[in-house]
Amino acid sequence: MTWDMTVLIIDDEQTILKTLGDELFAEGYDVHCAGSIEESVGFLQRNNYLCVISDIRLPDGDGMELLEAIKRDRPDTEVVMITGYGTIDSAVAALRQGAFDYVLKPFYNEEIVCILNRIREMKQLKEENTNLKKVIKERISLDRIIGKSKRMQDIFNLIQTVAPTDANILIVGESGTGKELVAEAIHHLSKRKDNPLIKMNCEVFSQSLLEDELFGHEKGAFTGAARRKPGRFEMADGGTLFLDDIDDLDPRVQVKLLRVLQEREFERIGGTDTISVDIRIISASKTDLRTASAEGNFRTDLFYRLNVVPIKLPPLRERREDLPVLIEHFLKMYSKHPDVHFDSDAMNLLLSYDWPGNVRELENTIEGTLAVAGDAEVVTLHHITNDAVVRCEAVPEEQYNSSLALDEVLNEYERRHLRSVLAMTEGKKSKAAELLGISRKSLWQKLKQHNLDPE
Missing domain, CATH: 3.40.50.2300 (Response regulator)
Known part of the structure; x- marks a missing residue:
């Protein structure tokens, strides 16, 4: 100073x-x-x-x-x-x-x-204490998002770059990929971190209730409005408003949201006073809003207002190299003993499953499995509670039938084995090639053949 x-x-x-x-x-x-x-x-x-x-x-x-x-x-x-x-x-x-x-x-x-x-x-x-609190807050914010893959590291870097700005951010990803965690990290790394982060799920409210939640109402605005109620925009003044599942936003509310984004002002339901707010908007969608706007299901002008900085979260099946570290993370979170681990069969099953529910499904599966395992230090296939994961084990057996050519079966097994080894080696190609007993060049060619991203 x-x-x-x-x-x-x-x-x-x-x-x-x-x-x-x-x-x-x-x-x-x-x-x-x-x-x-x-x-x-x-x-x-x-x-x-x-x-x-x-x-x-x-x-x-x-x-x-x-x-x-x-x-x-x-x-x-x-x-x-x-x-x-x-x-x-x-x-x-x-x-x-x-x-x-x-x-x-x-x-x-x-x-x-x-x-x-x-x-x-x-x-x-005082300065050291302030810096330490900042570092701890930043570490906590990002440590909740687990991933060593290049795609996740790129997302971490993007979060740290855009968080200090006031740019609107649109997070796109399937259910369970961690969109809310990303929104929380952005807020806590921003200059608005000491002000409120207000969350709103657009999917759970009807059109009329959604308007009331967002804009609030004046006393007497409708039957039952016994007193003035501030909306989420007012509550988020000076901070951040996170709009989850914005792809489910009613078209009539989209018009009103667009005005707030453009003017940073609105009126409560039943009111005439214009209220100005200083907010940052972070929104999340489980579908591609660009496609939705092209099909007429989402306002194009609203999409561009929200999509100032897009962050696309990959599904878990597209970052399998993160599976071992995620499994280890949830093991530590939910296990009763530090030495609890999955046996090789259970681990291979977890690594081969596609996880359509993404990280949320993985976490719930491990939590439930450890609850069933009780005090056991070695968790086996019999402890896994997710029926879909267990059924995954039987899929290769179904491929042994007369309607499939031998090369199709072999190709499928080779693809699954490559994917499993890459996950176990956390994406390290040299280590994977060594375990497979092939050269790095041969591994690269096989990954390209099976569309497993050789880069």
Whole structure:
């Protein structure tokens, strides 16, 4: 900060300005000196200060009033009051008004140096604490989204890049891919993080209730409106509004939402007063809104307003290399013992399943499976509670029938095995090639053959 080593001394005694100023300069401080309140005003307007050292009695005013003004206008600047006419009452009054310390004349210059050192240490601790809280909040925000794959790392980087801006964001992904977690991370990494994050699911409300939830209503606006109710837009003022499942938004509400996005203002239901809000909109959709707008099912102008920064979350089946780390994460979250693990058959089954419900389905499956496993340290196929996952084991057997050619069966098994090995090696091609007993070039060719993204 610019005030880290800058000090202003205000005193009408030239000897104090000279001797104390020289001492502080020798200690490495940038020192400014003023003989009166009037002279100090120019310094205070042009500079930021670590500390102002001021006499209580000054030729053109009261130092206590100056203290009050400094703490009101510059709360981060510390003030040390000095006086030759000190009393207990004046000391208490100064400290109550925000003075950092109170020193009686005559004093040793070293005493002021020690006070300044304490101020610097205090500010350094505050800054370190603030930075630590920021780092912890950022880490918590992103750590809830699990993924080591390149696609997820690219998404993490995009989140950190766009979060500090006020750009509207549209998150697109299948159910269970973590759209709400991404919205929460963006908010907590933004400059709006200390203001509310208000969430709204557009799918669960009828058109009339949805309008009421978004815009609020005035007392008497309709039968049962016994008092004024603020809507989600008002509640999110200064913060972020997250609109989930916006692809289910009623067309009549789409028109009103467009106006809020354009003007940042609206009226409550039954009201005439226009309410202005400062909000950021993050929306989420489980379908492609561009296609929906092209088909006439979603307003094109609203789509472009929402889609300033698009974030597309891949389904779990398209980032299988993240499965082992996700499974490990949920094991730690729900297991009773640190040594609990899946046996090879159970793990291979979890890795081969397509997870149409994505991360949410995986988490629910592991939570339920561990509940059934009880105190067992080794979790087996018999403990898995998700019937769809268990049935997945029987699919390859069904392929052994006379209607399938041998090369079709072999190709399918090869594709499944490649996918499973890549998941176990977390996408590391060299390790996968080593486990498969083939060259890296042969692995690349097979991945390309099976459309498994060789890059």
